[in-house]
Amino acid sequence: MLHFFQNNVGGSVGMATPYDDTFKTFISENAQDFASWLVKGAQVQEKLLTEFEGRKLQADALLSLLVPETGEELLLQIECQSKKDADMPERLLEYHLRARREHHRSVYSCVIYLRDDGEVQHSPLTWIVLGDEVLRFHYLVIEVAKMTADQFRHLALPGLLPFMILTREGTTHQVAEEIFSGLEQAGKRDSLAAAYTLASLAFGKENRTDQDWLLRRLSDMDDVLRDTPVYQEMTRWAREEGLREGLQEGLREGRQEGRQEGLQEGLQQALLAIVTEHFPKLVRLAKKQMAGIKEPEALQLLIVKMSIAQSAEEAQQYLLEVDEEE
Secondary structure: OOOOOOOEOOOOOOOOOHHHHHHHHHHHHOHHHHHHHHOOOOEEEEEOOOEEOOOOEEOOEEEEEEEOOOOEEEEEEEEEEOOOOOOHHHHHHHHHHHHHHHHOOOEEEEEEEOOOOOOOOOOOEEEEEOOEEEEEEOOEEEEHHHOEHHHHHHHOOHHHHHHHHHOEOOOOHHHHHHHHHHHHHOOOHHHHHHHHHHHHHHHOOOOHHHHHHHHHHHHHOHHHHOOOHHHHHHHHHHHHHHHHHHHHHHHHHHHHHOOHHHHHHHHHHHHHHHHHHHOHHHHHHHHHHHHOOOOHHHHHHHHHHHHHOOOHHHHHHHHHHHHHHO
16 A cells, blocks of 8 residues: 655655655645745745755755735745654755855745644744853744644645545545545646655554555555656556565564464565556555465565556456466
């Protein structure tokens, strides 16, 4: 299942994952909605590059804004974070200074925490040296988990709908359906990938029932999503990560517990990850067929076949052959 998620959704000094790209695309596709939410009355003039010169550093989003009421031009820097980070204030400050230096404009910095992971550090960041305050840095903190779905509904900004699934009492199938339908009606295809990712995060990877429902819903959206670059990259990465983790976990459990079940489950997860990426409409058939496979070697062979299948028809034939081989 595609429920992998990085602690840092966005900006980092390390290697970016497809989920970084997912959320960068999410903000980019809905730049005006984010600007309207975070800076009242602001209008987006330009989306700026988020990778700064010098030491590699990437922000989630950097938008050039105009506030018509005051005539002020400024930069809006946004970070999305799934877990609290003790270094976040300093990271924001570094992004802030880099953006100000490169673009010679005032910067308004914001961090959006997606989950309730305990107390986060709030603005301002202050530095005291020898009893004197040498720095006071103000930034905006938004904790989505402490908001309600109605707060996002009342904003009437379609691009922000995916956040509803992470709000208080918002983690339901009904809210997920509302999000997917709203984005489809608004023509925001790239945001559907981010919405799926957030829903998977909200439901929790251990909740098999909700994850299975989400996977079926994703299959229904396949025609809309399949051509979007962010979805293709996300599912490709999930396949590779799922295959690697599934095999490693299965082998580890099999060795540690001396049971075949550990390896079997790992191979099943790997097979499901491959089918989910390339042939999502065959997920149900794959689950049915692999449930009847008792030998790890047979599952390994099926994994290879599904990896090289060139069409849904060919993949379906491989799955149906399982009955013939039994």
